[in-house]
Amino acid sequence: xxxxxxxxxxxxxxxxxxxxxxxxxxxxxxxxxxxxxxxxxxxxxxxxxxxxxxxxxxxxxxxxxxxxxxxxxxxxxxxxxxxxxxxxxxxxxxxxxxxxxxxxxxxxxxxxxxxxxxxxxxxxxxxxxxxxxxxxxxxxxxxxxxxxxxxxxxxxxxxxxxxxxxxxxxxxxxxxxxxxxxxxxxxxxxxxxxxxxxxxxxxxxxxxxxxxxxxxxxxxxxxxxxxxxxxxxxxxxxxxxxxxxxxxxxxxxxxxxxxxxxxxxxxxxxxxxxxxxxxxxxxxxxxxxxxxxxxxxxxxxxxxxxxxxxxxxxxxxxxxxxxxxxxxxxxxxxxxxxxxxxxxxxxxxxxxxxxxxxxxxxxxxxxxxxxxxxxxxxxxxxxxxxxxxxxxxxxxxxxxx
Amino acid sequence: xxxxxxxxxxxxxxxxxxxxxxxxxxxxxxxxxxxxxxxxxxxxxxxxxxxxxxxxxxxxxxxxxxxxxxxxxxxxxxxxxxxxxxxxxxxxxxxxxxxxxxxxxxxxxxxxxxxxxxxxxxxxxxxxxxxxxxxxxxxxxxxxxxxxxxxxxxxxxxxxxxxxxxxxxxxxxxxxxxxxxxxxxxxxxxxxxxxxxxxxxxxxxxxxxxxxxxxxxxxxxxxxxxxxxxxxxxxxxxxxxxxxxxxxxxxxxxxxxxxxxxxxxxxxxxxxxxxxxxxxxxxxxxxxxxxxxxxxxxxxxxxxxxxxxxxxxxxxxxxxxxxxxxxxxxxxxxxxxxxxxxxxxxxxxxxxxxxxxxxxxxxxxxxxxxxxxxxxxxxxxxxxxxxxxxxxxxxxxxxxxxxxxxxxxxxxxxxxxxxxxxxxxxxxxxxxxxxxxxxxxxxx
Numbered sequence: 001x002x003x004x005x006x007x008x009x010x011x012x013x014x015x016x017x018x019x020x021x022x023x024x025x026x027x028x029x030x031x032x033x034x035x036x037x038x039x040x041x042x043x044x045x046x047x048x049x050x051x052x053x054x055x056x057x058x059x060x061x062x063x064x065x066x067x068x069x070x071x072x073x074x075x076x077x078x079x080x081x082x083x084x085x086x087x088x089x090x091x092x093x094x095x096x097x098x099x100x101x102x103x104x105x106x107x108x109x110x111x112x113x114x115x116x117x118x119x120x121x122x123x124x125x126x127x128x129x130x131x132x133x134x135x136x137x138x139x140x141x142x143x144x145x146x147x148x149x150x151x152x153x154x155x156x157x158x159x160x161x162x163x164x165x166x167x168x169x170x171x172x173x174x175x176x177x178x179x180x181x182x183x184x185x186x187x188x189x190x191x192x193x194x195x196x197x198x199x200x201x202x203x204x205x206x207x208x209x210x211x212x213x214x215x216x217x218x219x220x221x222x223x224x225x226x227x228x229x230x231x232x233x234x235x236x237x238x239x240x241x242x243x244x245x246x247x248x249x250x251x252x253x254x255x256x257x258x259x260x261x262x263x264x265x266x267x268x269x270x271x272x273x274x275x276x277x278x279x280x281x282x283x284x285x286x287x288x289x290x291x292x293x294x295x296x297x298x299x300x301x302x303x304x305x306x307x308x309x310x311x312x313x314x315x316x317x318x319x320x321x322x323x324x325x326x327x328x329x330x331x332x333x334x335x336x337x338x339x340x341x342x343x344x345x346x347x348x349x350x351x352x353x354x355x356x357x358x359x360x361x362x363x364x365x366x367x368x369x370x371x372x373x374x375x376x377x378x379x380x381x382x383x384x385x386x387x388x389x390x391x392x393x394x395x396x397x398x399x400x401x
Numbered sequence: 402x403x404x405x406x407x408x409x410x411x412x413x414x415x416x417x418x419x420x421x422x423x424x425x426x427x428x429x430x431x432x433x434x435x436x437x438x439x440x441x442x443x444x445x446x447x448x449x450x451x452x453x454x455x456x457x458x459x460x461x462x463x464x465x466x467x468x469x470x471x472x473x474x475x476x477x478x479x480x481x482x483x484x485x486x487x488x489x490x491x492x493x494x495x496x497x498x499x500x501x502x503x504x505x506x507x508x509x510x511x512x513x514x515x516x517x518x519x520x521x522x523x524x525x526x527x528x529x530x531x532x533x534x535x536x537x538x539x540x541x542x543x544x545x546x547x548x549x550x551x552x553x554x555x556x557x558x559x560x561x562x563x564x565x566x567x568x569x570x571x572x573x574x575x576x577x578x579x580x581x582x583x584x585x586x587x588x589x590x591x592x593x594x595x596x597x598x599x600x601x602x603x604x605x606x607x608x609x610x611x612x613x614x615x616x617x618x619x620x621x622x623x624x625x626x627x628x629x630x631x632x633x634x635x636x637x638x639x640x641x642x643x644x645x646x647x648x649x650x651x652x653x654x655x656x657x658x659x660x661x662x663x664x665x666x667x668x669x670x671x672x673x674x675x676x677x678x679x680x681x682x683x684x685x686x687x688x689x690x691x692x693x694x695x696x697x698x699x700x701x702x703x704x705x706x707x708x709x710x711x712x713x714x715x716x717x718x719x720x721x722x723x724x725x726x727x728x729x730x731x732x733x734x735x736x737x738x739x740x741x742x743x744x745x746x747x748x749x750x751x752x753x754x755x756x757x758x759x760x761x762x763x764x765x766x767x768x769x770x771x772x773x774x775x776x777x778x779x780x781x782x783x784x785x786x787x788x789x790x791x792x793x794x795x796x797x798x799x800x801x802x803x804x805x806x807x808x809x810x811x812x813x814x815x816x817x818x819x820x821x822x823x824x825x826x827x828x829x830x831x832x833x834x835x836x837x838x839x840x841x842x843x844x845x
Contacts, residue, residue: 020731027724
């Protein structure tokens, strides 16, 4: 098809075309970069936390009276929870994973803070901890009930056995098996690695070492302890209600303050990221919608002002398809110019975002994706006006000359 | 003239309802996206205590490890929190006219009113100057004095919300309430008060709710109240008791000083530096001398209270508005040129070019204003949606405060809409103003 007439027509009244191209260029720059940010957030949220998030819930309690007897009371409560029909396992725990609150420590491969250091976010759980989290042991074994201790509140005493994730193992023992090795606390107390957890996320989803987790066989201090319960699949909500009722029936010197699911906690932790992803998705949708309407509006206007010319062309022998092709080609040309400028703008915007806000650099295939999306949007928007143009009757030419 | 232009504008808009609606919608969407983003940004970057923000200083000392800085990415940064030893020394030395030492804690609150369940109350364990330093407004009663801090007396100040919950909002001064095992007397009740950002303690989120109950600082030590904020340690501490924890190098306390003049500030900085030197001489504080006083504005910057996301969104929102404007320019041009024969007729009947431009600008401003109002409504809906979808028990207060539309934003929004309309309309109106009447009259 000959594009010369298109070019000469565009040269005569370039304003509309320039506006459409500019709009497409800006839309492309925004779409591509927003899309990139969205996928990053979705990847962050969609990471596998390694736990049975859907079925875990937490029961918060506070000691309140003279009847409270520390470990005895907590074990009494755990026995009640474990006896509930919908419950798979339960333990005390010092912090809630994925919540943003927790404890961390460093251990070393040699005493006196020597050797390789491993940073780990630790959870104090009893022998049912592994089962309650629903994490998979890749190697070794769980600790048994006899290893579980309850140190005094401020004690720096550390457990003799620990479980670590593969991530910690990789940091401390790169290229060699970690199972069975002895690691040392900062005060040189030894602990044996009795098991390796395949994968598990800790308390801080934003931490670059979120997978560096350790489980300690310790009954958590009541200042921070809560009960963590894993329900049978699909029975979480009933189990939560039953747990609250059952514990409230017994007055053993503690008050139950809240029962919450891990799903709720995690959703709240990721709320900002989800909000960002949704907001940007809405912006993209609106952007493409408004661009399409704008292109449609201008194209329709162009057709209506050129009705006479179209009629003349038809009268001197152009077929309907020729007219259709003419308008689509014109639209394609303008869109392509917009897309090319848009690619440059998108890269500039991406560069600005990555240098100013330390976001990762824009990946190029997003550019391709965005360009294709805009081509399609633009084509669809121009289709109806172009079809209308092709339906203009040749008789128009004779009528108004 | 004004009403005539307005009538012409409305007539013209009515003639092409679809096109007019499309333009109003384009402006409305651009404005809505900008308003939502600006509202959140505005809330994040608000100065929570404007009249005093340059007199209140967060005091920090670099007590971190010789081997690594507190913040690997910004080695010049000091820890935000202080050790018990340092904070206690600075507080007791009274080198600042007023200062406050404090931390966040919690305890079980057992209300006596029937029907109110016990709940875990967040506590601010703080010295008495907290209320006067941070201009905390009282509804009933008052705070406590210095003697109540050191030999802690069983008095508390309640937030309005707590007073509503526990005493049904009555004047509860003099009444008692049990927190954990201790019975306290209510000394004062605050007015509803939630500085945003919560500048004096950014540990648990910059926009979280303030605490439920305020208790004299000395209770922290005598009851060994737990730390609900962060406790950060850089070396292995081998303690077994609470006293060992207090003696440790772990940082967990906040310390603020009120220094009205720059002379006060310089004097206090020198005092802190001297203290740090003496500690270095005694073998502590292995890092180079680095003690920083941050006023409220600097403190909010240092803690990156305005989130990165929000700055990105501002950029994207403005670009989005740009797209909407380009869109409107195109549509206006099409619409005006479409009506050119009419304009030609008006010109022929004696309207000047300026009349034509003014008439079209009026049309554009009507579109801008309509777009602005619709955009504002969309933004209010959008912000309510964000609150409803993403608010949870943990962040409800924060999301509430961040998504509240304030008058400043409303005014700015409407001004922006009119400005946007004017910018979009300038070229099309000018262009149509240059129409030569003769061409169109010929074709009539």
